[in-house]
Amino acid sequence: MSDYLLSLDEMKQVDDYLEKGYKIHNVYENLSGMFVEFERQQIVSLPILTADARKYFAAKLLEKTLV
DSSP, X not given: OOHHHHXXXXXXXXXXXXXXXXXXXXXXXXXXXXXXXXXXSSEEEEEEOXXXXXXXXXXXXXXXXXX
């Protein structure tokens, strides 16, 4: 899968979790990428490996904190 398609898939997953009412529980990074833990009644971990998707998530995080 190309990086572009992987980025689109990761961005869609972020949107899907947020639309389903999941809250951001924890965010951590390592050399492999960013890992976001979403929480509703359970904690779900989503790996975000592409730079474009990490930038998109950061924008969504800012949007949530400023609202």
